[in-house]
Structure formats: structure tokens, C-alpha cells
Amino acid sequence: xxxxxxxxxxxxxxxxxxxxxxxxxxxxxxxxxxxxxxxxxxxxxxxxxxxxxxxxxxxxxxxxxxxxxxxxxxxxxxxxxxxxxxxxxxxxxxxxxxxxxxxxxxxxxxxxxxxxxxxxxxxxxxxxxxxxxxxxxxxxxxxxxxxxxxxxxxxxxxxxxxxxxxxxxxxxxxxxxxxxxxxxxxxxxxxxxxxxxxxxxxxxxxxxxxxxxxxxxxxxxxxxxxxxxxxxxxxxxxxxxxxxxxxxxxxxxxxxxxxxxxxxxxxxxxxxxxxxxxxxx
Amino acid sequence: xxxxxxxxxxxxxxxxxxxxxxxxxxxxxxxxxxxxxxxxxxxxxxxxxxxxxxxxxxxxxxxxxxxxxxxxxxxxxxxxxxxxxxxxxxxxxxxxxxxxxxxxxxxxxxxxxxxxxxxxxxxxxxxxxxxxxxxxxxxxxxxxxxxxxxxxxxxxxxxxxxxxxxxxxxxxxxxxxxxxxxxxxxxxxxxxxxxxxxxxxxxxxxxxxxxxxxxxxxxxxxxxxxxxxxxxxxxxxxxxxxxxxxxxxxxxxxxxxxxxxxxxxxxxxxxxxxxxxxxxxxxxxxxxxxxxxxxxxxxxxxxxxxxxxxxxxxxxxxxxxxxxxxxxxxxxxxxxxxxxxxxxxxxxxxxxxxxxxxxxxxxxxxxxxxxxxxxxxxxxxxxxxxxxxxxxxxxxxxxxxxxxxxxxxxxxxxxxxxxxxxxxxxxxxxxxxx
Numbered sequence: 114x115x116x117x118x119x120x121x122x123x124x125x126x127x128x129x130x131x132x133x134x135x136x137x138x139x140x141x142x143x144x145x146x147x148x149x150x151x152x153x154x155x156x157x158x159x160x161x162x163x164x165x166x167x168x169x170x171x172x173x174x175x176x177x178x179x180x181x182x183x184x185x186x187x188x189x190x191x192x193x194x195x196x197x198x199x200x201x202x203x204x205x206x207x208x209x210x211x212x213x214x215x216x217x218x219x220x221x222x223x224x225x226x227x228x229x230x231x232x233x234x235x236x237x238x239x240x241x242x243x244x245x246x247x248x249x250x251x252x253x254x255x256x257x258x259x260x261x262x263x264x265x266x267x268x269x270x271x272x273x274x275x276x277x278x279x280x281x282x283x284x285x286x287x288x289x290x291x292x293x294x295x296x297x298x299x300x301x302x303x304x305x306x307x308x309x310x311x312x313x314x315x316x317x318x319x320x321x322x323x324x325x326x327x328x329x330x331x332x333x334x335x336x337x338x339x340x341x342x343x344x345x346x347x348x349x350x351x352x353x354x355x356x357x358x359x360x361x362x363x364x365x366x367x368x369x370x371x372x373x374x375x376x377x378x379x380x381x382x383x384x385x386x387x388x389x390x391x392x393x394x
Numbered sequence: 395x396x397x398x399x400x401x402x403x404x405x406x407x408x409x410x411x412x413x414x415x416x417x418x419x420x421x422x423x424x425x426x427x428x429x430x431x432x433x434x435x436x437x438x439x440x441x442x443x444x445x446x447x448x449x450x451x452x453x454x455x456x457x458x459x460x461x462x463x464x465x466x467x468x469x470x471x472x473x474x475x476x477x478x479x480x481x482x483x484x485x486x487x488x489x490x491x492x493x494x495x496x497x498x499x500x501x502x503x504x505x506x507x508x509x510x511x512x513x514x515x516x517x518x519x520x521x522x523x524x525x526x527x528x529x530x531x532x533x534x535x536x537x538x539x540x541x542x543x544x545x546x547x548x549x550x551x552x553x554x555x556x557x558x559x560x561x562x563x564x565x566x567x568x569x570x571x572x573x574x575x576x577x578x579x580x581x582x583x584x585x586x587x588x589x590x591x592x593x594x595x596x597x598x599x600x601x602x603x604x605x606x607x608x609x610x611x612x613x614x615x616x617x618x619x620x621x622x623x624x625x626x627x628x629x630x631x632x633x634x635x636x637x638x639x640x641x642x643x644x645x646x647x648x649x650x651x652x653x654x655x656x657x658x659x660x661x662x663x664x665x666x667x668x669x670x671x672x673x674x675x676x677x678x679x680x681x682x683x684x685x686x687x688x689x690x691x692x693x694x695x696x697x698x699x700x701x702x703x704x705x706x707x708x709x710x711x712x713x714x715x716x717x718x719x720x721x722x723x724x725x726x727x728x729x730x731x732x733x734x735x736x737x738x739x740x741x742x743x744x745x746x747x748x749x750x751x752x753x754x755x756x757x758x759x760x761x762x763x764x765x766x767x768x769x770x771x772x773x774x775x776x777x778x779x780x781x782x783x784x785x786x787x788x789x790x791x792x793x794x795x796x797x798x799x800x801x802x803x804x805x806x807x808x809x810x811x812x813x814x815x816x817x818x819x820x821x822x823x824x825x826x827x828x
Contacts, residue, residue, distance in 0.1 A: 124499070124500065124501065125497060125498070125499050126487075126497070126498040126499075126502070127495060127496075127497055128484060128485070128487060128490075128491065128495060128496040128497070128498065129491065129494070129495035129496070130490055130491055130492055130493060131490060147527055147532060147533055148527045148528065148530075150527075151523065151524050151527040151528075154524075155513060155516065155520075155524055158515075158516060158520065159513055159515050159516065162515045163515070229510065229511070230510060230511050230528065231488075232488065233488070233506045233507045233510045234486075234488065234504065234506070234510050234511070234528055234529065234530075235486050235487040235488050235504065236528070236530075388489075388490040389490075391483065391488045391489040392409065392489055
């Protein structure tokens with residue numbers, strides 16, 4: 114039993130009602146990073162248990178969407194793809210989009226889905242939505258591998274701007290987490306959110322240049338359009354990997370700013386209502 | 395150096411009724427509430443507005459101030475809804491207090507449930523690590539104690555099987571084994587011993603006793619007065635969210651059991667408030683003496699007849715009516731059910747029944763006893779055991795063996811059965827007949 118209790122001479126904890134706005138306890142989140150790791154690990158372990166195809170599902174979903182889009186939008190709809198083979202054009206956008214959509218869905222359900230933890234154990238609640246967003250990264254990585262194979266097949270070489278990719282990934286993460294924090298916290302109190310989300314995602318999908326190039330959007334709408342951070346992300350992915358346009362295009366800064374705002378306000382709102390989760394969920 | 399581990403001052407928690415029990419709001423409710431609140435403000439009348447300030451709110455906890463010293467093991471008892479769990483939830487930071495404050499010195503581990511976060515698809519090994527992390531253990535800590543945990547759980551063979559294939563007993567064993575190896579300086583435990591078989595419960599109590607012996611502070615919520623009495627020197631009685639009594643476990647438990655048990659020899663429940671499960675509902679319990687009279691006072695020599703009236707709501711092959719006798723100090727005297735004698739477990743279709751249990755005379759010692767009633771079903775515990783009546787046994791019969799057994803005053807066993815004694819000469823050369 115020795116060496117066990119980490120008794121840093123009487124760590125004193127004061128519990129009292131919080132008033133007004135509270136700042137996110139990021140240090141606390143860091144202290145619980147092992148739990149974060151185990152929750153991500155649990156999600157990954159459980160995700161494909163008792164499925165026949167297992168992790169293949171990570172490839173199948175975006176891949177078949179790409180096939181469907183190529184047939185309907187590319188061949189039948191004759192939507193322009195800026196001189197790039199339509200399958201790659203669509204798939205390069207589908208990767209961040211699928212990750213975003215899955216993460217946002219998982220994130221918004223995460224608190225309700227883990228209510229048995231929230232009502233029984235203390236830990237910084239932020240860990241739960243964060244873990245649901247992080248566990249999607251594995252699927253993201255796998256489908257990214259398929260993209261590289263496709264680019265090789267179509268003989269497309271990425272530009273130097275591919276170095277921006279990590280920043281773009283961070284941006285999807287921030288957008289998914291930021292909006293996920295809002296929705297998960299709202300979902301605890303209002304189960305209406307659940308129904309609103311599928312609707313919201315359809316709308317968001319068409320507001321993002323996945324199946325069409327953003328150049329189709331007329332100039333006067335450009336600013337409003339780029340308020341959707343996923344526009345910056347998808348254009349960035351195309352710029353970095355296919356060499357069409359630039360990552361730092363005219364809309365990029367707007368998208369980054371909105372993503373950052375979503376993340377900050379989401380965290381603040383989450384903290385604000387967090388104290389009532391255990392009573393309400 | 396401060397030797398107080400937990401201190402609370404005027405701690406209170408206000409719940410909106412309906413808020414904390416599974417109900418959730420829809421957006422429409424919120425809009426409606428906001429509108430009606432606005433309307434109320436329009437019709438604001440300062441004279442009536444203070445009469446009933448928050449009609450939809452209840453104080454689950456109110457004005458609780460207490461201090462617990464380092465190394466103290468404190469029991470918390472009280473009826474359902476008295477605020478026991480709310481207190482633990484505030485101290486373990488699951489929910490925020492509405493007013494007052496608490497101060498905690500040391501690493502806290504809380505155990506409001508065993509197996510929190512267990513995932514049915516994961517194996518025993520995987521769940522051990524996951525559950526450990528959820529309870530606040532570091533991975534290296536679980537690594538180090540892993541073998542010990544598995545040995546304690548007694549399920550070595552199944553550690554790599556998904557827990558969804560475990561029996562409920564195995565599940566609880568593993569879950570408790572992980573929890574029992576959590577070694578915080580302050581341990582908050584809620585009613586977790588209500589699960590698992592008796593032998594394992596005993597083992598867990600032993601393990602917790604060890605923990606207490608190591609100078610850790612424990613707050614222990616339980617309905618099992620025996621466990622509280624055995625484990626805790628000090629007990630706090632909560633009632634309606636406030637501290638009603640705080641002192642030596644023996645005194646607090648005794649007074650709680652005496653007060654919470656009707657003293658008339660009979661109890662009847664209204665249907666809405668009756669203890670019930672899916673299969674059965676208790677309607678009433680009576681204690682009847684040998685003359686057929688309902689009473690709480692019995693002579694030590696007479697049979698005590700306990701009559702339990704209940705309604706079978708759904709046919710259950712293994713429906714059993716239990717009684718458990720305990721002393722006001724919380725010591726269990728015995729427990730038994732109507733299936734003890736094979737063949738009594740007749741099929742009982744829906745309807746109202748009366749089951750009678752006779753406690754024979756010349757068995758109990760002189761003193762007070764609590765009768766607890768429970769209902770068992772195929773699935774396990776249907777209606778959990780709870781105190782329903784209290785009886786007093788006294789020595790009013792001159793033919794009682796107590797007259798000769800003067801030692802009972804000095805040796806207060808919980809029972810004092812009339813034993814058979816025989817005396818024989820046993821030296822070899824003695825005549826065979828006395």
C-alpha cells in the first residue's frame with residue numbers, strides 16, 4: 114500500500130456554489146488526461162465490436178459516398194470540378210466533412226450517452242465531448258490513407274501548401290468541438306436538439322463546398338458563405354492537396370475567426386451550464 | 395497541522411421538483427415557463443409573492459454543518475430522500491451546493507455505485523483499467539495492483555471475457571474489487587454493499603475495515619444498520635435534509651430504528667405508498683400473540699406470529715416473503731423466507747395473500763427487536779428489506795427459563811434459547827446410574 118496516496122501535504126479543496134461566469138478549468142482537464150485517453154480508447158474498442166467488417170466501415174462510408182456523388186453530381190449533374198477528376202475532387206472534401214459530421218453527432222450525444230458517469234463520478238465534464246471528437250481522428254487517418262492512394266492513382270502531387278494540413282485538421286477539430294460543446298450542453302436540457310441536428314447537418318452539408326467548387330458562389334455572398342468554417346477547411350484541403358486555389362485564400366481568415374469564436378463561446382457556455390448537468394441529465 | 399478532513403458549513407441544495415429524476419425539459423416547456431414567469435411578474439403583488447416563494451422547489455439538503463476528523467469512519471443513515479446521497483454528491487463534486495460551503499483536505503475517492511462506466515462489450519481486464527481511470531486511479535497504479543484486484547474478485551478465469559457474459563454476481567465482484575483497491579485519503583461510499591452475495595459482502599466489509607484501519611477517513615451511507623454499526627464509531631442521522639442526530643453509532647442507530655418503526659403492532663400501507671415491485675406489493679404487517687391479539691409486547695415463552703398481507707401482481711415462480719429480525723443496535727438476529735420449508739413455495743397466481751411466520755417462544759432474549767420484511771423474486775431482490783415493526787419481549791411468564799437463567803442480565807446475547815441440558819458421571823469406576 115506504500116507510495117500510493119499522493120498526499121501533497123493536505124491539498125485543500127473548497128466546494129461552494131459558483132456565481133457568474135466561470136473560466137474553463139483547463140488545468141483540471143490536463144490532470145485528468147489519463148481518463149481522456151481511456152475514454153477515447155473505450156470508444157475505439159467498442160466501435161466495431163460485433164461487426165463483421167470492423168474497421169473497414171471507416172473506409173466504406175466516405176468511399177461509397179464518393180461513388181454516389183461522382184455518379185449523380187459529377188456525371189449526371191455535370192457539376193464542374195475545376196479540372197480535377199471528380200472522384201478525387203469530392204473525396205478530398207468528404208474526408209474532413211465526414212470527420213466533422215461524425216464528430217459533431219457523437220459530441221452532441223456524448224453527455225446524454227455518458228449520463229451514468231456524470232451522475233456518479235466527478236471529473237472535468239469537458240473531457241467527455243473532447244474524447245468523442247478525438248476518437249474520430251482514427252477514422253479520419255484511415256480514410257486519409259485511401260486519399261493518398263487515389264492521388265497516386267490519378268498522378269496528383271500535393272503542393273508545398275500541404276504543410277498547412279495540420280492547421281486545417283486543428284480547424285475541423287475546433288469547429289466540431291466548438292459547435293459540439295454548444296449542442297451537447299443544450300441537448301442535456303432540451304432533447305429537441307437531437308431532432309434538430311440531422312436537419313442542421315443536411316443544411317450544413319450543402320453550405321459547404323463538398324460536391325461543388327466554392328467558385329460557384331457569387332462574389333457578394335462570399336463573405337457570408339465563408340462564415341461557415343467548413344468552407345475554409347474544405348477549400349484548404351483542396352488547395353493543399355490538389356493545388357487548386359490557396360489554403361490562405363480570401364475566405365480563410367474569416368473561417369478561422371469563426372471557428373475560434375465557436376470554440377471559445379462553446380467552452381464558456383458549456384462551463385456555465387455544466388454545474389447543472391448531474392441534476393438535469 | 396489541521397486534523398479535520400471534511401468540514402461543511404450551512405450546506406444546502408435546492409432541487410426543482412421533477413428536475414432530478416429522469417425528466418427532461420423540452421424547448422417548449424422552457425418557452426412556456428418563461429412566458430408564464432413574465433405574466434406572473436406583470437401581476438406582481440408584493441403581499442402574496444413572499445408567502446410561497448418557490449412552490450416547485452425542495453431543499454434536498456439544508457443547513458448541514460459538520461466536521462469530520464482525519465481517520466474517522468462515519469455512517470450516514472436516514473430514510474429515503476433524507477439527503478444522504480445528495481450530501482455525498484456535493485462532497486464528491488458531482489453536483490454543486492446551492493448555498494454554504496464544504497472544505498475537503500486530501501484526495502477524495504467516491505464510490506456511489508460499483509462498476510461505474512463498465513462497458514458490456516469490453517473484457518474484464520479492459521473494464522478494470524477503464525473503471526480504475528474513471529475512479530481516479532492512474533494507469534501505473536492499476537498496473538501495479540492488477541493481480542491483486544483479479545485475485546480479490548475471484549474471477550481469474552474470466553478476466554478476458556466480455557463482461558456482458560458475466561453473471562450479475564461476477565460483475566459485482568469485479569466491480570467491487572476495483573473499487574476496493576482505490577486508496578484515497580477520504581472515501582465516500584454510498585449503499586454499494588446492497589449488492590452481491592453475503593460472503594462477498596463480508597469480504598468487502600473486511601477490506602473497507604482494513605482501509606479504515608490505515609487511518610483513512612470514510613463516509614459511509616447505508617440502509618444496513620448492521621454494517622454501519624460494525625464499521626463506524628460515529629453516525630449521523632439525516633432527516634428531511636437536516637442533521638437530526640450525530641453521535642455514537644449505537645445510540646443513533648437505536649433511536650433511528652425506534653422512531654422509524656410503528657409501535658402499535660400493526661402497519662398498513664395505502665396502495666400508492668406501499669412498498670412494491672413488479673411482482674408483488676406489501677399491504678400490511680401484524681404481530682399477533684398466542685391469544686390472537688395484535689400487540690407489540692410478547693412474553694418470552696410465547697410464540698410470536700408475524701402476519702404479512704400482500705398482493706401478487708404478477709405470477710412469479712420463486713416469489714418469497716422474507717422476514718429479518720434485527721436488534722435496535724443493528725445486529726441481525728436471523729432471516730428466513732417462506733420457501734425455507736420445501737413445498738411452501740406454492741404457485742401463487744394474482745390475488746391477495748396472507749403469509750404467517752411463527753417465531754417460536756423460548757428463543758429471543760428479553761429486549762427490543764425490529765422486524766424487517768422483504769420480497770424476493772426470480773430476478774433477485776423484489777422489495778428490499780426495510781424495518782416495518784418493532785416488538786418487545788419481556789419476562790412475564792413465571793414458567794420461563796429466564797427465572798433460572800440469571801446470567802442473562804450479564805450476558806446479553808441477542809437470543810436466549812431454552813436449551814436442553816444433561817448431566818452424566820463420566821469417570822470410569824462410577825456407577826452407571828446416578
